[in-house]
Amino acid sequence: MKEVVERIKAAHKIIILTHISPDPDALCSSFALCSALCSFGKEAAVILCEEVAKSLQYIGGEYQIYSSCKQYEADLVICVDCGDLRRLDCAESIAAKYKNDLINIDHHKDNTYFGSINYVKADAAAAGEIIFCLIQVLKPDFTKEEARWLYTAISADTGGFRYSNTTPGTMRIAASLMEYGFDFRAVNKELFETVDYNLLKLKARVMEQVMVSSDGRIASVSLTDQMMQEYCVKEEDAYAMVDIARSIRGVEIAFSLKEKGNHIKVSLRSEKYADVGKIANQFGGGGHMRAAGITLSDITMDDARKLILAACEKELEGQG
Numbered sequence: 001m002k003e004v005v006e007r008i009k010a011a012h013k014i015i016i017l018t019h020i021s022p023d024p025d026a027l028c029s030s031f032a033l034c035s036a037l038c039s040f041g042k043e044a045a046v047i048l049c050e051e052v053a054k055s056l057q058y059i060g061g062e063y064q065i066y067s068s069c070k071q072y073e074a075d076l077v078i079c080v081d082c083g084d085l086r087r088l089d090c091a092e093s094i095a096a097k098y099k100n101d102l103i104n105i106d107h108h109k110d111n112t113y114f115g116s117i118n119y120v121k122a123d124a125a126a127a128g129e130i131i132f133c134l135i136q137v138l139k140p141d142f143t144k145e146e147a148r149w150l151y152t153a154i155s156a157d158t159g160g161f162r163y164s165n166t167t168p169g170t171m172r173i174a175a176s177l178m179e180y181g182f183d184f185r186a187v188n189k190e191l192f193e194t195v196d197y198n199l200l201k202l203k204a205r206v207m208e209q210v211m212v213s214s215d216g217r218i219a220s221v222s223l224t225d226q227m228m229q230e231y232c233v234k235e236e237d238a239y240a241m242v243d244i245a246r247s248i249r250g251v252e253i254a255f256s257l258k259e260k261g262n263h264i265k266v267s268l269r270s271e272k273y274a275d276v277g278k279i280a281n282q283f284g285g286g287g288h289m290r291a292a293g294i295t296l297s298d299i300t301m302d303d304a305r306k307l308i309l310a311a312c313e314k315e316l317e318g319q320g
Helices: 002-010 024-039 054-059 085-097 127-138 144-157 168-178 184-192 197-208 225-230 242-246 276-282 301-316
Strands: 013-018 043-048 076-080 102-106 117-120 211-213 218-223 253-260 263-270 291-297
Touching (some): 002 102, 013 024, 024 054, 024 144, 043 085, 144 184, 197 218, 197 242, 253 301, 276 301
């Protein structure tokens, strides 16, 4: 942390990057850090590869969309909540340009330590926890908006403080952020209780097609491009479909298959003992023991399901 702070203090112009299809933790951690850096007297900007998903626009925050035609100048680049350079997608070129001035701040245990400085805390529930500690060192207080962003980041990655990654320290951080008086009820309502009508209808369709295997210990759902077009739902707004499979009683591993062009995005979740991060690593993906992701290319939905199901069944052998 000391080295991270020293590099930030020495820099004037700072670029903040995060992973492709950013979730609430990635977005909120990036926006909170950017705000703190600006109030610390730095020129800072968050650069994303795409517009923030409609379902996440309640988060707010200013950002720029990456353009290959633009020259990005900086003294320092900070990557937040990204375990691997490849997950930066289009913005990987910025990180490559500043590889000697690249800070990697993350909480994924399979982080590849791609930065010139790496601050990786795999025991942190969210990137928001790490950014909370960093901002505390940089300046004496949080703004109300920074507190809201960091609470949102932490609440999202802990499932509203329900997941096993929640620690007493996580709760203490959340409590201290709540002291700033933002509407935490509104945050949690947006995160866990609000859905657009078309997305709700799509979820109902997905529920009808849930598949359960291995004596009820594995459940999966599938989402095709055609289904999303039929219900006018964008791929980035349908990111939590795996929770439908995960919510079934007795399921240890849940996964979703989401078609996007010639790719299939796989989200994996586990409950008690299965390591889905290990499964993801087999296919070039990554993540945590309880949550991980994979992108498969040039494969049919049916073949992808068989492939992932076989890996999940192998992971469950002799367990439970």
